[in-house]
Amino acid sequence: MEPSTHAAPQAPVRFETQPSSYHHWKLSFDGATARLAMDVSEEHPLRPGYALKLNSYDLGVDIELADIVQRLRFEHPEVKTVVVTGGQPKVFCAGANIYMLGSSTHSFKVNFCKFTNETRLYLEQACSESGQHYLAALNGVASGGGYELALACEEILLSDDGNSAVSFPETPLLAVLPGTGGLTRLVDKRKVRRDLADVFCTLAEGVRGKRAQDWGLVDQSIPKSRFDQTVIARAAALAATSPDKAGPGVKLPPLEVRRHDEGERAGADYRYVSVAINRGTRLAEITMLAPDEDPPSTAAALRQKGAEAWALRAFRELDDVLLDLRFNHPEIGLVLLRTRGDAALVLAHDAALASQQDDWFAREVLLNMRRVLKRLDLTARTLFAMVDAGSCFVGSLFELTIAADRSYMFDGSEGEGDAAFVALSALNFGPLPMSNGLTRLQTRFLGDPSHVAKVQKLEGFLDAPAAMKAGLVTFTPDAMDWEDEVRLAVEERVSLSPDALTGMEANLRFAGPETTETKIFARLSAWQNWIFQRPNAVGERGALTMYGRPERPEFDWRRT
Amino acid sequence: MSSVVNSERIPNNVNLSGDKKLQRALEAWQPKFIDWWKEMGPEGFMEDQIFLRTAISVDHEGWANFDYVKMPDYRWGIFLADAVPDRKINFGDFIGKPAWQEVPGEFRNTLRRLIVTQGDTEPASVEQQRLLGLTCPSLYDLRNLFQVNVEEGRHLWAMVYLLNSYFGRDGREEAEGLLERRSGNSDKPRILGAFNEPCSHWLSFFMFTYFTDRDGKYQLLALSESGFDPLARTTKFMLTEEAHHMFVGETGVLRIIQRTCQLMKEDKNGDARAQGGIDLATMQKYINFWYTVSLDLFGGEISSNAASFFGSSLKGRAKEESYPDHLALEGTYGMEVPVMGANGTPATFKHEDVPLRNAMNEILRDEYVEDAQRGVDKWNRAIAEAGFSVQLTLPNRRFHRASGIYAGLHFDPAGKPLTKEEWESQKGAWLPVDADEVYVKSLMTAPIYEPGKMAHWIAPPPRGIKGRPLDFEYVKRSE
Numbered sequence A: 001m002e003p004s005t006h007a008a009p010q011a012p013v014r015f016e017t018q019p020s021s022y023h024h025w026k027l028s029f030d031g032a033t034a035r036l037a038m039d040v041s042e043e044h045p046l047r048p049g050y051a052l053k054l055n056s057y058d059l060g061v062d063i064e065l066a067d068i069v070q071r072l073r074f075e076h077p078e079v080k081t082v083v084v085t086g087g088q089p090k091v092f093c094a095g096a097n098i099y100m101l102g103s104s105t106h107s108f109k110v111n112f113c114k115f116t117n118e119t120r121l122y123l124e125q126a127c128s129e130s131g132q133h134y135l136a137a138l139n140g141v142a143s144g145g146g147y148e149l150a151l152a153c154e155e156i157l158l159s160d161d162g163n164s165a166v167s168f169p170e171t172p173l174l175a176v177l178p179g180t181g182g183l184t185r186l187v188d189k190r191k192v193r194r195d196l197a198d199v200f201c202t203l204a205e206g207v208r209g210k211r212a213q214d215w216g217l218v219d220q221s222i223p224k225s226r227f228d229q230t231v232i233a234r235a236a237a238l239a240a241t242s243p244d245k246a247g248p249g250v251k252l253p254p255l256e257v258r259r260h261d262e263g264e265r266a267g268a269d270y271r272y273v274s275v276a277i278n279r280g281t282r283l284a285e286i287t288m289l290a291p292d293e294d295p296p297s298t299a300a301a302l303r304q305k306g307a308e309a310w311a312l313r314a315f316r317e318l319d320d321v322l323l324d325l326r327f328n329h330p331e332i333g334l335v336l337l338r339t340r341g342d343a344a345l346v347l348a349h350d351a352a353l354a355s356q357q358d359d360w361f362a363r364e365v366l367l368n369m370r371r372v373l374k375r376l377d378l379t380a381r382t383l384f385a386m387v388d389a390g391s392c393f394v395g396s397l398f399e400l401t402i403a404a405d406r407s408y409m410f411d412g413s414e415g416e417g418d419a420a421f422v423a424l425s426a427l428n429f430g431p432l433p434m435s436n437g438l439t440r441l442q443t444r445f446l447g448d449p450s451h452v453a454k455v456q457k458l459e460g461f462l463d464a465p466a467a468m469k470a471g472l473v474t475f476t477p478d479a480m481d482w483e484d485e486v487r488l489a490v491e492e493r494v495s496l497s498p499d500a501l502t503g504m505e506a507n508l509r510f511a512g513p514e515t516t517e518t519k520i521f522a523r524l525s526a527w528q529n530w531i532f533q534r535p536n537a538v539g540e541r542g543a544l545t546m547y548g549r550p551e552r553p554e555f556d557w558r559r560t
Numbered sequence B: 001m002s003s004v005v006n007s008e009r010i011p012n013n014v015n016l017s018g019d020k021k022l023q024r025a026l027e028a029w030q031p032k033f034i035d036w037w038k039e040m041g042p043e044g045f046m047e048d049q050i051f052l053r054t055a056i057s058v059d060h061e062g063w064a065n066f067d068y069v070k071m072p073d074y075r076w077g078i079f080l081a082d083a084v085p086d087r088k089i090n091f092g093d094f095i096g097k098p099a100w101q102e103v104p105g106e107f108r109n110t111l112r113r114l115i116v117t118q119g120d121t122e123p124a125s126v127e128q129q130r131l132l133g134l135t136c137p138s139l140y141d142l143r144n145l146f147q148v149n150v151e152e153g154r155h156l157w158a159m160v161y162l163l164n165s166y167f168g169r170d171g172r173e174e175a176e177g178l179l180e181r182r183s184g185n186s187d188k189p190r191i192l193g194a195f196n197e198p199c200s201h202w203l204s205f206f207m208f209t210y211f212t213d214r215d216g217k218y219q220l221l222a223l224s225e226s227g228f229d230p231l232a233r234t235t236k237f238m239l240t241e242e243a244h245h246m247f248v249g250e251t252g253v254l255r256i257i258q259r260t261c262q263l264m265k266e267d268k269n270g271d272a273r274a275q276g277g278i279d280l281a282t283m284q285k286y287i288n289f290w291y292t293v294s295l296d297l298f299g300g301e302i303s304s305n306a307a308s309f310f311g312s313s314l315k316g317r318a319k320e321e322s323y324p325d326h327l328a329l330e331g332t333y334g335m336e337v338p339v340m341g342a343n344g345t346p347a348t349f350k351h352e353d354v355p356l357r358n359a360m361n362e363i364l365r366d367e368y369v370e371d372a373q374r375g376v377d378k379w380n381r382a383i384a385e386a387g388f389s390v391q392l393t394l395p396n397r398r399f400h401r402a403s404g405i406y407a408g409l410h411f412d413p414a415g416k417p418l419t420k421e422e423w424e425s426q427k428g429a430w431l432p433v434d435a436d437e438v439y440v441k442s443l444m445t446a447p448i449y450e451p452g453k454m455a456h457w458i459a460p461p462p463r464g465i466k467g468r469p470l471d472f473e474y475v476k477r478s479e
């Protein structure tokens, strides 16, 4: 059974890593092609208790992968194709480690799946947005999450050697589903016929060779003797489709952070972001600071600034905070989002970025901002934005208020105390879409699309009544009500069921069209997380519980 | 007693003529098999008359019928051991239930995999051995080689029969796949490692039939317990043929040893190599190699697959009835599992009590190890009788393993952990190196086709086959 949330504390998971500390991946470079070999070290699981056999992965392996995908974009603009291949004989990747899943809490499993899904999407988007093509070169068996990793690549080449195969054994062997978007990508991205997909997903041993190609499970099945040369040729052909990028890469140094943790209180302070956690009230407060100097005026100057550029550093820090919250503070139910600093400088940085979008680095900075904001959308905690006096929810930071489930804006228009303002910038109208493909404003005003154009015409800083009128904030208490309103809202919110809130918020946050991305996350939450809880998977005789044990599973045969 | 029809193209005791669909499927497969045999079977002997044993029925008189036959005309048939009336499943979760006469849908894929994996080894060994005839040490040995080859062909037929009868279209495709893979071809290799290793001379052939065919024996014993009755009956009959293959291996090695000892006596320094023989140290290296690649065939020491095969009543233990408890849910099997040290060298071993079902591969391997030791003891007695104190040994089962808990780690033949560097610098003393291959092959450059004559490096057998004298013309060459 799962330990309760009050189980003995484990060492926190940290998400920052760097090439010199990788245990599980071997990255090498040859001109425009990078070769990424998965070679998982059995003896380095994230937590003791299981061995990472057969190139199976856990969160630690995926943290390295996420780091690699991120660094390739920033540090290696010369790379145009990334060949993802197996670094061990006979097996490309056996997917997520079953024993790790079996020994994890439900909330860990859910967050693990969410993180790995985000990483797969980042990898996919590196192809579509940054001209870095990922090519899966399957030189061994790719099962479960192994095949899902391949599915996230732009193309899949499979060695036809009598052994290499692709498979989804989750249903027949474990009574769960592929948890990293595999089913969706199978029929939505690769457009495998659903009946063939049905057969494939119940065939534990998977499909090899010519049949894998005929069914569309891979792009090409290649005899082993010609495999390596074909991979090299395909990598070069893909690389030729990407334009060159100017200048050297930008190094991503470690984030400087001071953490504190004492009793009920914990927190962390970065350069532009800080988080304060109160375990007693189950409340976290995240504060983002505006830049404190003018933006670099040209793309070259911005590249010079590199990882120190506010728009990159501040959002990398926010990303780290979100992951820390998800994995290390499961009991925190409500997050108050705050900002502080010079709003005019935020707008100036936004404007500079918007004007430099033709440059690869400025573009990467924006794409990173987009990813972090999506990560915020997908964080299963209640988010309230606190637009108070001294805050700077403008432009890119205004996205926080509409990523939040609600916003509270201090109405200082009656002259008591300083007023609060919001303002919009070019970044609110395109470069930072949500996973449904729409901007947050478009999603917010789904019922009246013309309203977005009206809002776009609102110039300058808007005070509470103006913001309220434009539909940009939820509540605007004045000085008299502010403290009570906020306190009551917080107390009420943290008293509600965390499960119901997770479901409710996820339902309300992603209105609008379905995309592969929204489908992947929605189905992960709706189906995989449900199945992960069911006795047929995790009950005493469930398939996941029984995996590797001598007895066979027993099912409750009633369909729901 | 099962009725046998021999007038048909495919001799059988499965009432093939009563199952037109199956008959058509097998008759469609047969020409492809013959094509494969001509392409990949023994090179250069297709027109010769060979004194072969052909199984024409499963009873005592019928399964050992000797006569001259050209190999492509050999009557590969389908024979199942006689049915046990009302047979009940005797192990696993389905114990006590009637044995399955049809494949249970739930286990269709698993069973197919088991059968394909077993079936794949049969043509593989024919391919591995296809050039050996060209360097045969005698007509007697040449005939034995071909006997083994045609029977491996028949074993392939047996598995193909199961695939065609019980597994529908998938089964037919797998049956074709068995003819498409090629031993040692990296583009379409055979499924299991040992069956892609070259078997390029007669020392390896005898070691292969002694050690690797013996793996076959234990796999067949375990499958002959299967709750899927057709598989149990098929494999039971295959065991009668497998025994001969191991006989060829055991006596082949023994005869080399006898000859080596004789040459050692004749040489003033006791050096068999100096006299054109195969020295015992070299033989030990080939034992080390073929024994360990065969150990790998049993699969991982701790295996969820093995547990599920047993739990599903698909694959039992060898001689299941000799074990007290057929559910195997209670007990454990103690194993010393290597614990990795700092530099990739096993630092120590930790004791693990593995649930019995998960240890089924190791249990089968135990039986194998004990059985393999018996022949080695006989070889050592022959050495002792010749007056020498050298002993041949089976290496520790940690040595030179490519699968299971010892894979990727290094041990010496006594099982002592080594660093990678120690292993690299010493392995040439334990396993055949190129120079050994070159030397052994240098002894076997030309075939001996003269009836009764033996190659210099091997002693004659004590007697001929089926009462025929040693100088009997076991193979009538066509040219």
Ligand SMILES: [Fe+2]
Residues within 6 Å of the ligand: B122, B151, B152, B155, B216, B242
């Ligand atoms: Fe055989």
Ligand SMILES: [Fe+2]
Residues within 6 Å of the ligand: B152, B213, B216, B242, B245
């Ligand atoms: Fe055999």
